[in-house]
Amino acid sequence: GNSVTQMEGPVTLSEEAFLTINCTYTATGYPSLFWYVQYPGEGLQLLLKATKADDKGSNKGFEATYRKETTSFHLEKGSVQVSDSAVYFCALSLDSSYKLIFGSGTRLLVRP
Amino acid sequence: DAGITQSPRHKVTETGTPVTLRCHQTENHRYMYWYRQDPGHGLRLIHYSYGVKDTDKGEVSDGYSVSRSKTEDFLLTLESATSSQTSVYFCAIGGGADSSTDTQYFGPGTRLTVL
Numbered sequence: 001g002n003s004v005t006q007m008e009g010p011v012t013l014s015e016e017a018f019l020t021i022n023c024t025y026t027a028t029g030y031p032s033l034f035w036y037v038q039y040p041g042e043g044l045q046l047l048l049k050a051t052k053a054d055d056k057g058s059n060k061g062f063e064a065t066y067r068k069e070t071t072s073f074h075l076e077k078g079s080v081q082v083s084d085s086a087v088y089f090c091a092l093s094l095d096s097s098y099k100l101i102f103g104s105g106t107r108l109l110v111r112p
Numbered sequence: 113d114a115g116i117t118q119s120p121r122h123k124v125t126e127t128g129t130p131v132t133l134r135c136h137q138t139e140n141h142r143y144m145y146w147y148r149q150d151p152g153h154g155l156r157l158i159h160y161s162y163g164v165k166d167t168d169k170g171e172v173s174d175g176y177s178v179s180r181s182k183t184e185d186f187l188l189t190l191e192s193a194t195s196s197q198t199s200v201y202f203c204a205i206g207g208g209a210d211s212s213t214d215t216q217y218f219g220p221g222t223r224l225t226v227l
C-alpha cells in the first residue's frame with residue numbers, strides 16, 4: 001500500500017544548527033510530495049511541495065528534493081531559528097481527489 | 113490564508129451520544145476532507161467530498177458519517193461516540209481553481225473528548 005515514513009522525534013537543536021528530517025515513501029504510481037508544518041495549537045500549513053522527480057520545493061529557508069531513485073523527500077534547513085519549533089509532517093498525494101497520506105510527524109525543538 | 117472555520121473548537125461529550133462537527137469554507141474549493149490526528153499516527157483521512165452530495169470513505173471511516181448539502185459546508189457526525197474517537201479533528205479543503213489545485217488548506221481543528 002501507499003505510505004510515508006518519517007524519522008521519529010523529537011529532534012532537539014541549538015539555534016543556527018543544520019536541520020535534516022528524513023522522509024521516505026512507498027507509492028504505486030508517481031505521487032506529489034509535501035511538507036506541512038503545525039505550530040502549537042494550530043492547524044497544518046503547507047511548507048513546500050514537489051510534484052515530479054528531481055523537483056526541489058523551497059520556502060522560508062527550508063528545502064526538499066523529490067528523489068525517485070531513493071523514494072525520499074528529506075527536509076533541510078541550513079540554520080534553524082527558535083521560531084521553527086513545530087511538528088513537521090511529510091505527506092503524499094496520488095490521485096485526482098488529492099487525498100493526503102501523512103507520515104507520523106516529527107517534532108522539532110530549537111533551543112536559543 | 114484560506115477561509116476555513118470549524119465549530120465547535122472544543123467539545124466534551126459522553127459515550128453513546130451523537131456529535132456533529134461542522135466545517136465551513138469561503139473559498140469555493142471543490143474538495144473537502146475530514147482528518148483525525150492522534151499521537152504516533154499523524155493525520156488519517158476519515159471521509160472526503162468531491163462535490164455537493166458526493167462523498168467517499170477514507171482510511172478510518174468506521175463510526176463516522178458525513179454530509180455536504182452546500183459547497184461551503186461539510187459535516188462530520190459521530191452517530192454514537194466512543195472513547196476511541198477522542199481526538200483532534202481537522203477539516204481541509206482542496207482542488208482550488210489555480211496553480212495550487214493539489215494543495216490542501218487546513219482549518220484550526222476541533223478537540224473532541226469522549227468520556
